[in-house]
Amino acid sequence: MxxxxxxxxxxxxxxGAGIGNGLIVGRTVEGVARQPELRGTLQTTxxxxxxxxxxxxxxxxxxxxxxxxx
Amino acid sequence: xxxxxxxxxxxxxxxxxVLALFVMGWGVTSYKSVFLGLILGTVFxxxxxxxxxxxxxxxxxxxxxxxxxxxxxxxTRLALAALAVAIAMRYPESFHLVSxxxxxxxxxxxxxxxxxxxxxxxx
Numbered sequence: 001m002x003x004x005x006x007x008x009x010x011x012x013x014x015x016g017a018g019i020g021n022g023l024i025v026g027r028t029v030e031g032v033a034r035q036p037e038l039r040g041t042l043q044t045t046x047x048x049x050x051x052x053x054x055x056x057x058x059x060x061x062x063x064x065x066x067x068x069x070x
Numbered sequence: 071x072x073x074x075x076x077x078x079x080x081x082x083x084x085x086x087x088v089l090a091l092f093v094m095g096w097g098v099t100s101y102k103s104v105f106l107g108l109i110l111g112t113v114f115x116x117x118x119x120x121x122x123x124x125x126x127x128x129x130x131x132x133x134x135x136x137x138x139x140x141x142x143x144x145x146t147r148l149a150l151a152a153l154a155v156a157i158a159m160r161y162p163e164s165f166h167l168v169s170x171x172x173x174x175x176x177x178x179x180x181x182x183x184x185x186x187x188x189x190x191x192x193x
Contacts, residue, residue, distance in 0.1 A: 014148075017101040021142060025129060032133040040073040043130045047074070048185050050079075051122055054144060055178040062171050065155045 006064035013060030020053040074130075079121045084180045085116050091174075107158060107166040111173015114154040118147045119177045 028046040032039050089112045096105035125143040132139035151174055158165040 004107075017144065021144065025142060029129065029133040032130055033136070034106075036134045038135060039130050040086060043074045043126055044077050047122060047126045049075070050126060050142065051119075051178060051181050052189055054122075054147060055175065057170055058174060059171070061148050061152050062155050062174070065159065066167070069159050 002067050002070065006067045009060045009067070010057070010064045013057040016055040019052055021050060024049040024053065074127070078119070081119060081180055081184065084117065084184070085112065085119065085177050088112060088176055088180070089116070103164060103166045104169045106164055107169030108153055108173040108176075110157065111170040112176045113173075114150050115174050115177040118150055118174075121147055121150075155166060162182055 024046055026044050031042045089109065092108045092112060096102060096109060099105065109190050121143050125139075125141070129139040129142065131137075154170055154174060155167070158167045158170040
């Protein structure tokens, strides 16, 4: 049961992060390709977005490990 | 120095300040395992920060040159977090598990607070 719980936790978090990261990276690449001089600003925004999106799956991985370890 | 690398430098600077505080807490107080866990988590968090920096930079470079970037390195970062937790679970007498998790979140908290402050400053 613990394994299933861990798998569901990591899987759902990874799906959410994948969708979020895809949206962020897609729009940033579009913007940079259109205006290469704005690369620094767009990369900064992208970095903050990617970092904040990835915080949740990391928590999910940790929770999954804690569930498996019990 | 570009705006992007300036930002990373600021974040790593703040993270190192926090890490120094944790090391001081480990040396001075009697909560050894809690502060050791925080130190472990913060070190892995710093590695994650640099990994994100390199990958995002590579994606930006690829977008400018019209090439393809293979990945954003999400799996590496998740595996690093899992490694930190595995170390904490392997040696529970040295590392407090919850403080490792809090340590892993240090850079994200710093990024959140700093971006809010920057937005307020340039409003």
